[in-house]
Amino acid sequence: MMTLLALTLAAPAAAAPFTATEMMKLKRLADPQLSPDGKWVAYQAQEIDLPAGTRNTDLWIVPFAGGEPRRLTHHPKADTRPRWSPDGKRIAFLSNRDGDTQAFILDLAGGEARKVTSLSTEAGGVLWVDDQTLLVTSDVHPSCGADDACNRQKLEAAGKPSAARIYDHLLLRHWDTWEDGRRTHLLVAPVNGGPARDLTPGDRDTPPFSLGSEDYAVSPDGTEVAFSRNDDPVEALSTNAELYVVPVAGGSPVKIAGSPGYDGSPRYSPDGTKIAFRAQMRAGYESDRWRLMVYDRQSRTTRNLTDSFDRHVDSVTWSPDSRTLYFTADDDARAPIFSVSVTGGPVKTVLGGATFGDLLASPDGRSLLASRVALTQPAEFYRVGVDGTGLAPITRVNDAFLASFHLRPGESVKYKGAAGKDVQAWIVKPADFDPARKYPLLVLIHGGPQGVWGDGWTYRWNAQVFASAGWVVLQPNPRGSVGWGQEFIDDINADWGGRAYEDVMRGTDYAETLPYVQKGHTAAAGASYGGYMVNWILGHTDRYRALVSHDGIFDLESMYGSTEELWFVEWEFKGPFWEQPELYARWDPKRFVKAFKTPTLVVHGELDYRVPIEQGLALFTALQRRGVPSRLLVFPDENHWVLKPANSVRWYEEVIGWLARWTKE
DSSP states (O other): OOOHHHHHHHSOOOHHHHHHHHHHTSOEEEEEEEEETSEEEEEEEEEEEEEEEEEEEEEEEETTTTTOOOOOOOOOSSSEEEOOTTTEEEEEEEETSSSOEEEEEETSSSSSOOOOOOOTTOOOOEEEEETTEEEEEEEEEEETTTTHHHHHHHHTTTSSSSOOOOOOSSEEETTTTTSSSOOOEEEEEEETTTOOSSSOSSSSSSSSSSSSOOOEEEOSSSEEEEEEEEEOSSSGOOOEEEEEEEEEEOOOEEEEEEEEOOOEEEETTTSEEEEEEOOOOOTTOSOOEEEEEEETTTTEEHHHEEETTOEEEEEEEEEETTSSEEEEBBBTBOEEEEEEEEOOOEEEEEEEESEEEEEEEESSSSSEEEEEEEEEEEEEEEETTSSSSSOOOOOTTHHHHTTTTOOOOOOOEEEEGGGOOOOEEEEETTTTTOOSSOOOEEEEEESSOOOEEEEOSSSSSSSHHHHHHTEEEEEOOOTTSSSOHHHHHHHHTOOTTTTHHHHHHHHHHHTTTTEEEEOOOOEEEEEEEHHHHHHHHHHTTOOOOOEESSSSOOOHHHHHHHHHHHHHHHHHHSOOOTSSSHHHHHHGGGGGGOOOOOOOEEEEETTOSSSOOHHHHHHHHHHHHHTTOOOEEEEETOOOOSSHHHHHHHHHHHHHHHHHHHHHH
8 A cells, every 4th residue: 555655646747827927938949941961950930038028049050960069159249040050060049149140151160250241231141152152132222232322321321300101102111110112122232241242133132021931032043033022103002022033243123923823932943044933812811721833944934833722831842862852731720741743743741740840951851850839839840751651750959847747738620510521620628627517618719710720839919828727728720721722721711700709609619528627718819810800809798707818900991001911901991991882891890889798808019010000099999988898008119920939928928817806706
């Protein structure tokens, strides 16, 4: 018979509460880069010092075969975006260690990092052209190009004697920044620090604000650059970026792809004969399916490799023999690795059951490097055979820290949504879950609306933080969600409060029947489109005890006139509000203010130009005038996302406090 002491020693330790403050202690890994010889992985890792209110990103290196990571940079300012030189002896990167962001080079044989650029307009990206030359992006004045003295003069003159802004066309601001007349250009910069050359002169952004991944690349022989550029006259209405190539020596760009939608993410084949890229076929629709295309540089012909593959192609990499393309794509709330022959044929699954990204193929053609995330794990790097076998971690930097929290994997469930279609959702339970207890339910609604709650990690709406605070969390993937085919995505177009709303309601019905859910103690929360859905819920049901609307759309007509990317609202509502007044009115949350009853926390960032703060202010005003219990949380220094660590912790505290006030008795 075991003694009481033995029983005590055998009992598992209680899970520590996983709070937003604890989450800030995680190391945030990103941007893995495989060395030319395939032996090393360089990456960036961000660490946050919450008491000091600082965060810092440094460069690290780890053997591709696995092993102990080694820090490459120790500077208190951010070092990001590592890129190996062709000979594998140096790493170029970006850093703001001297005040502004410039390109630096670190010699792996030893010594201090050396600054390569000193651009008045800073550097926003970096690639190697050859061992003596870098390609960098910089936001220059079109009339100046790479003339740094000219750019400096214009920057110094800005705001003198008046800080007034004046515009003659759209876009006048974007995301969280007012346009100042500058354009992103690609500059060729010698590593010896000589003057840069502008490869993409003119009054256009090259590349444009990306709808996908990196939209420029250098050919293997260093003689050519491929890039995306949007030449349409009204950029605010257009997603039509085209793909161009230009000699590194300079010259006129040549268009090589011109689909009605976005052409981007160019990737040269290792043998230099082809360029893989992603393309969308519908103009003005940022959520159209991404196809994988291959352009033959000799024949100047293009082949669509995934026309019959009804998923969005994401991260893409070539096999070293230039015969196969590997890629990831959202599928059923995960992101497996797929492959397809460059000559066409069926898409094959290399490895499923997980969420991968950042694909790179090893030089020997045997393995792939990938990042992997889950609902219990932030990004770590993995190695897997090209046949899908031998999956093994390269890094485990957060494993020991997370172990004490006993985070539970998400449970994938399905239920019948609108029109009898299957809808997938995740259920996340508290670490100390007791099936004999009953827990309040929190329904989290994702943004987009063409987004997805995947088996992944997020710092902004982390289901584990909410579960640790005592809720069973439901994350439904209603109409508009990515990973179940384009028809399922398109089902939300011009139907924002229709089938997607029914999908959320039926998901709530499903979750409230679970034996461990305390029915009648349910709350819902969401941001962006998720915030819109919360606002729509306010006027259509009082089933929830509390709501949280973060940067949500409240007034569709006002949103049209103040947002920056007009292509989004014009696609979703089939044109401007004066041409589609009935459609805008039909799905406008403000029309249903008289039905508002549910206590609501309204959150907004003052620098949010995607869904401007007037939306949140108008919602809060309506709630107050209706006498509905409500609270307004404003972040003056945040945009559409809450990114600053201290603000993030405050956000979780306020949201959790509000939800607990109304759902826990």
